[in-house]
Amino acid sequence: MDRTRLQQLLARESAEAERRNPRSRAAYERAEHLFGRVPMTWMNKTAGAFPRYLDGARGARVTDIDGHEYIDFCLGDTGAMAGHSPEVVAEAVRARFAVSGGATAMLPTEDAEWVGAELTRRFGLARWSFSLTATDANRWSIRLARAVTGRPKILVNSYSYHGSVDESLIVVGPDGRGTARPGNVGAPCDVTLTSRVAEFNDLEQLERELAHGDVAAVLMEPALTNIGIVLPEPGYLEGVRELTRRYGTLLINDETHTFSAGPGGCTAAWGLEPDMLTIGKAIGGGIPAGAYGLSAELADRLLGRADLDLVDMGGVGGTLAGNALSTAATRATLEHVLTDAAFDTMAKLSERFEAGVRAGIDTWGLPWSVSRLGARTEYRFADPAPRTGTESAAAADTELEDFLHLYLANRGILLTPFHNMALMCPATTERDVDRHTEVFAAALAELAG
Structure with missing residues (x-):
């Protein structure tokens, strides 16, 4: 991978995130009485210079205080696997x-x-x-x-x-x-x-x-x-x-x-x-x-x-x-x-998500892998897929991860900020999954130049 191009793209997406989210940035800068400027310090684990601030969430959608709506595949890092506020x-x-x-x-x-x-x-x-x-x-x-x-x-x-x-x-x-x-x-x-x-x-x-x-x-x-x-x-x-x-x-x-x-x-x-x-x-x-x-x-x-x-x-x-x-x-x-029937639908959507990611990886011949666990799918920057935790930790690439997260977020899609995980909930739709496939493919095309 051309690391210089990756860094240029990351800088571009970072600047775009700041341009798109002035209210979130201002809220973060005003938060002088919070340890680390956030309610919990792990909220700083986000691509970009500051986190987006929540306005509302319903089903598989999140809205920030700058008025942007996102397809949410993060779902509270599993905490909202039932969807937001069912x-x-x-x-x-x-x-x-x-x-x-x-x-x-x-x-x-x-x-x-x-x-x-x-x-x-x-x-x-x-x-x-x-x-x-x-x-x-x-x-x-x-x-x-x-x-x-x-x-x-x-x-x-x-x-x-x-x-x-x-x-x-x-x-x-x-x-x-x-x-x-x-x-x-x-x-x-x-x-x-x-x-x-x-x-x-x-x-x-x-x-x-x-x-x-x-x-x-x-x-x-x-x-x-x-x-x-x-x-x-x-x-x-x-x-x-x-x-x-x-x-x-x-x-x-x-x-x-x-x-x-x-x-x-x-x-x-x-x-x-x-x-x-x-x-x-x-x-x-x-x-x-x-x-x-x-x-x-x-x-x-x-x-x-x-x-x-x-x-x-x-x-x-x-x-x-x-x-x-x-x-x-x-x-x-x-x-x-979170019924038996809901899990069946969520797993099928996750299969669709996995297929979309795999198609992007295969198109560009990337040495990446994708794994799925029921309603949860994740891609790693390693092929074959890591078989131990230590191997998986070694496959991390912070710059590449931040670029993909910012690229997706700037186009209305949220992944889990800690890693490249996407989770389905009962409110997730095929159209949501296909939108990720489309944007993910565009991100890979930009990386390839």
Whole structure:
């Protein structure tokens, strides 16, 4: 690739983004009382000099304060996989908050049992508890795993994503050993004291780490997502389950992003049998919600332990977890929006998106690849597709990524700012997908000169 041409095109698109978005730029410059000028510092992970500011969103569309409408394939990085403000969820939230009230009364509602039963139907885990984020669901699952096994360490895959869980911020270093993920902020201790790590798709490395006998649980995504989609090779997930059982280690599937694989995530789609499962973001239809499920056998073991304070000081739970508003939104989302039929349509749209991207790559003979996980599609600047998280991280190209994101955004299309991910929601249309194919092809043509 002609890097000089790429830099010229990136400069042009950056200038166009500034020209098109004066109100967003002014709002960003006025934000002197926010750490990093944004509500959360990750909002600065955007192509261009400043983020676009939200005015409104509905379905598969986002509007910024400069009046531009976008086809949204970002969808809150999975948080809005149900689409923005689906009407049935908005009505459930309004009824619970404005009409019935008692959204944070610290009392259970019947909605929670309905949600638990539905999550059991979808994922197979028998018992459920709730959180406000998948990060917290992961934290609490880790605590339970340590309590029931008596082991101190957690194993994750290199460059997997489990939110801001301290134990997960470990990667495989150049020497093949675990090391802190670059850029980690304020680690409470050396991460190798709490964690072990193995590359995704590497059963030999996984067994070496489990053989130490100190791993309470393997916390993993059934497919890597936030570093780019890395799909499991044939037999890999079955091997993980066999090894964890052989070494007395619990298996936790984090389906927060891989929920895109279907109504029961990868766990149902691929017949997986985890001991615990965590999920968040999408299930609340835009209202903060998360959950973690346990097998019946594991739940009974924990509840039978008189030495564990699971009610008060045990560090499992939070005042707002499982609140009436979140559970009402989750019920509405699962019952009426992210249905089995909706996932079927979303997957077909994602296939169409994948085909459009692949056609562009093939037209120009680019050494890129594209991977799909149900309703989620992503392209990487590597061919063949990366098979581990470390390989996927090495395939990153910040200048190229920023150019493509800006080129698309300046023409009314949003991808996830952290990577080249596109997600479908029930409101996404074939016309939306075809528009991306058209603009993506134009961007590649400009790169080729």
